[in-house]
Amino acid sequence: MxxxxxxxxxxxxxxxxxxxxxxxxxxxxxxxxxxxxxxxxxxxxxxxxxxxxxxxxxxxxxxxxxxGYGYSFVALISFAVMFMVGIVHGAKPGSLFDWLFMNVQVPLEATIFSLLAFFIASAAYRTFRARTPEATILLLTAVVVMLGRVPIGEFIYAQVPEATEWIMSVPTVAAKRGIMFGVALGVIATSLRILLGIERSHLGGGR
Amino acid sequence: MPAAAATSSTIFGLSTEIIGIWVAALLTLAIYSFLYADNPVYKVAEHIFVGISAAYGAVILYYQALLPKLVKPLIIPLIDRVWHPELADATSPRYTLLVPMFLGLLIFSRFVPKYDWLSRWPIAFVMGLYAGLSIPRSVQEIILKQMHGTMLPLLPRGANGGYDFLTGFSNLLLVMGVICTLAYFYFSARHEGLLGRVSRVGVWFLMVAFGAGFGNTVMARISLLIGRVQFLLYDWLPTIGIHLGGPGMG
Missing domain, CATH: 1.20.5 (Single alpha-helices involved in coiled-coils or other helix-helix interfaces)
Structure with missing residues (x-):
């Protein structure tokens, strides 16, 4: 039961x-x-x-x-302040909740994600060494796409932005389409397993 | 984008807009202090972000889901009916909403080990609902649409009526790319002989897609970095009397 x-x-x-x-x-x-x-x-x-x-x-x-338990106080107090402000004063544009969102959450989120710009460079150096043909393709594509997104790409070679657009609309679409077919078939198979009770992991263990 | 407050009120003689810029600037610098080393200032900013984000999600869910879909149509009319029966024009409660409320409350049975199995009911209901929804949707909105998008003319005509070589080559490459990528994901046979060669080409297409994805991710992060630096230079520095020109709050 x-x-x-x-x-x-x-x-x-x-x-x-x-x-x-x-x-x-x-x-x-x-x-x-x-x-x-x-x-x-x-x-x-x-x-x-x-x-x-x-x-x-x-x-x-x-x-x-x-x-570092002091930082846990910071997290709990931040939660309590934002939650109470939102529930008591409302969350409409121009409210204190909106002010906290625009001046605390948005800048923090943007800055944390922008930190990746620094770390991704060192990660790319370690990952993108052209040791195999596949790694070389990955490296060349990434370089062309990055150059195609900034003015210096066009300055180096006028066709770089067009090449980027072609990469994004032809070979990338082809690979993504193949992945999407696989994902769709996987979703259908998993959904059928859930509906028929074959897949039960979401219900946890036990009887 | 400048982190400006929508209101123009003042606190201790300072406009909330200026206070907002300072708060945003100090938090931005606190996060960037991590580039030097992991430090308490960064950790404080990080934990503020954790608390604020969780509360933001909870408040938005309350206003967008609980309040309009449960509290207003069921809870408030029920309270009115019990405590203010004289209100003849009171909205009648939507009793069908008792079902999701009951299922939602069952989630809390997780806190009682003896009855935690009851929390399976709402999970099974939601999972079943989305599983049923995703079967026809995956066929219609992914498989059929992507198949339609892949059926491209291999001998297209250009504007002058002649053969458009570039479009024809791109279309051929796209169709080949889809077939080769699918061959790579076909695991029911050994990747040897023709299937092995085709799937290897599929790996090259995948590498192009991953490389493009990586390139786009890097540029998106750099774009965010430029945005934060612009905020500090053109929105925050002018508040302490340093004007560098360029885009500002206007």
């Missing part, structure tokens, strides 16, 4: 979604929208579980006085 009921529930939900795809009746479309709303509601409850995991990690670190 502990396993068969959820498998049955998943099968019914999935079977309905397959059927509604082929039935363009308003009642089916409304049911589809309602079910998608249901998933958002369930997802909101699931977020609490994720937040609990974050809190537990940091509270545990503080309680055991592990190295």
């Amino acid at each position: 502990r396993l068969h009921i959820p498998i049955g529930l998943g099968f019914l939900a999935g079977a309905f979604m397959i059927v509604q795809f082929f039935v363009p009746h308003p009642s089916f479309e409304e049911s589809y929208k309602a079910l998608m709303d249901w998933t958002m509601i369930i997802g909101a409850f699931a977020l609490v579980l994720g937040l609990q995991s974050l809190f537990r990690t940091h509270i545990d670190k503080i309680r055991r006085r592990r190295q």
Whole structure:
């Protein structure tokens, strides 16, 4: 019962979604929208579980006085301030929540991602040594694409931006298309396994 | 993009816009201090980011999912009905929403080891729903569309009515590339003989795609770096009387 009921529930939900795809009746479309709303509601409850995991990690670190536990205070206080501001004052444009988002989260996110510009250069040096034909192709393509995205590429050779566009629209599309076919077939196979109860890893262990 | 506040109010005589620029600039410098070495200033900024991002996600989910889809149509009308029965025009609660609320609450059974198996119900429901949805969608929106996009003319006509060599070559290469890449991902036979050679060409196409992806990623990161440096030079420095010209807040 502990396993068969959820498998049955998943099968019914999935079977309905397959059927509604082929039935363009308003009642089916409304049911589809309602079910998608249901998933958002369930997802909101699931977020609490994720937040609990974050809190537990940091509270545990503080309680055991592990190295750097002071930073856990910073994370928890930041969370509490942003959350309370959002819930109490609202999240509309021009609100304090929006101010914190624009002046704290956006710059932090952009700066953290821009740090990769420095580290990716050293990673590229280690990775991009042309030791095999495949590595050489990877290296040459990356160099042409990078040069094609900046004015100096056109300055070196006028056709570099056009070459970049051609790489992006022909061989890259060909490879991505092959990957997408594989992904789509994999999604269908995995979905069928989930609906038929063959794939049960998402239900965890136990009986 | 300058990190400007939308409001123009003041705190202690300073505009919130200027305070915002300073906060953003100090946090930017705190993160860049990592380039020298891992240090407490960087760690503080990093943990602020963790807390703020998690709270941002929670608040947005509350306003975009919980409030309009559960609280307003079910919880508030239910409360009104219980505590304010005299309100005749009160909206009737949408009782069907009790089902996702019940399923959502079952997720919390994870906190009670004896009943944690109940948390499988909402997970199975959502997984089943998306599994069912993804089967026809994958066929229609990926397989059929990509097949359609791959059926290209190998002898295309140009604007003057003659054979367009470059387009024909590109189309041929694209069709060959798709076939070769698919051959590489075909694992039901040994990659020997013809299949081995074709799949090797498929690897070359994959390397081109990965190289292009890497190149684009590098340029995107450099673009972000330029944005942050521009912010510091043209938005933050002018607030302490240093003007370098160029784009600013205007």
